Amino acid sequence: ExxxxxxxxxxxxxxxxxxxxxxxxxxxxxxxxxxxxxxxxCVPFPGGATDSFGYFGCSLTPTTLPCPDISTTGTALTLDDDDAVAIPIGFPFDYYGTTRTMVTLSANGGLVFDDTYLSFSNECFPLSATPYEIIAGLWTDLYPPDGGTVRYETRGAAPNRQLVVRWNVQHIDLSPSGMLSDVTVVLHESGDIDACYANTTFGDPFVDGGAAATAGISGSGTNHLQFSCNTNSLPNGLLLLYRHP
Incomplete structure (x- = not known):
C-alpha cells in the first residue's frame, strides 16, 4: 500500500x-x-482537474448512474420561471472551507450559497460579476411551470448523509412540448459532490447535452472547477465527481 x-x-x-x-x-x-x-x-476534467482550493474533478460513464432516485420520495417544489427557494441541507456541509446548513435551490439547474437568485443566463467560470458560490448541475434556462418536477431529499445516517436534488423539467426554449431534463446533484456529508446526467436531451441541438449550460463548482474569489460551458459535453449517462480535498 x-x-x-x-x-x-x-x-x-x-x-x-x-x-x-x-x-x-x-x-x-x-x-x-x-x-x-x-x-x-475516472477521466480528469479537461483544462485542469484540481482548483486552487484542492477540489478534484473527473468524469466517467458507469453502467448505472449511482445517484439515488428520489422521483417518488423527494419533496416536490412548486417553482416559477427563474424561481429559487432556500432548503435545509440536513447536515453540516463543508463547501470551500465554510460549513453550510442551508442552500438555495434554483429552478435554473444550480445550488447557490449566500445568494437567493441564479440568472437564467448561464456564465462560464470564472464569473464575470461578483463571484458567488454555486454548484452548477445544469445551469441553463430551465422552466418548471410547463411540466416536470424539482425535488430534494436528505437521506442516510451520520456520517454518510446525502442531500439529493433532482431537476426533471423542460428547457424554456422548447416549452411546452420539449423533453424533460433528468439531472441529479448529490451533496455528501464528506464534502464530496456527484452530478448524474440521466437525460440532457431536450430535442434541440442548440441546448442538448449542455450546449447552452454550465457544469461545475465555484467558490468565492478565483476558486472554481469547471467541466464544461456552452459545449455539447454532457451526454446522457455521464457522471461527474467533485472530490473534496
Missing amino acids: TDVDCGGPTTCPRCADYAACDAATDCTTGACTMGRCGTTG
Missing part, C-alpha cells in the same frame, strides 16, 4: 471507489485505475 490515506486510518485496504490511489492495495475493491479506486477509472 502507499501513503494515500483517504482521510481515514492507514489500514489496508481502505479507500472507496473513486478515491485517489497510487496502488491497487490502496482500494477496498483491490483495483486502482487512472489514479482512482475502482475498475472504471
Whole structure:
C-alpha cells in the first residue's frame, strides 16, 4: 500500500471507489485505475482537474448512474420561471472551507450559497460579476411551470448523509412540448459532490447535452472547477465527481 490515506486510518485496504490511489492495495475493491479506486477509472476534467482550493474533478460513464432516485420520495417544489427557494441541507456541509446548513435551490439547474437568485443566463467560470458560490448541475434556462418536477431529499445516517436534488423539467426554449431534463446533484456529508446526467436531451441541438449550460463548482474569489460551458459535453449517462480535498 502507499501513503494515500483517504482521510481515514492507514489500514489496508481502505479507500472507496473513486478515491485517489497510487496502488491497487490502496482500494477496498483491490483495483486502482487512472489514479482512482475502482475498475472504471475516472477521466480528469479537461483544462485542469484540481482548483486552487484542492477540489478534484473527473468524469466517467458507469453502467448505472449511482445517484439515488428520489422521483417518488423527494419533496416536490412548486417553482416559477427563474424561481429559487432556500432548503435545509440536513447536515453540516463543508463547501470551500465554510460549513453550510442551508442552500438555495434554483429552478435554473444550480445550488447557490449566500445568494437567493441564479440568472437564467448561464456564465462560464470564472464569473464575470461578483463571484458567488454555486454548484452548477445544469445551469441553463430551465422552466418548471410547463411540466416536470424539482425535488430534494436528505437521506442516510451520520456520517454518510446525502442531500439529493433532482431537476426533471423542460428547457424554456422548447416549452411546452420539449423533453424533460433528468439531472441529479448529490451533496455528501464528506464534502464530496456527484452530478448524474440521466437525460440532457431536450430535442434541440442548440441546448442538448449542455450546449447552452454550465457544469461545475465555484467558490468565492478565483476558486472554481469547471467541466464544461456552452459545449455539447454532457451526454446522457455521464457522471461527474467533485472530490473534496
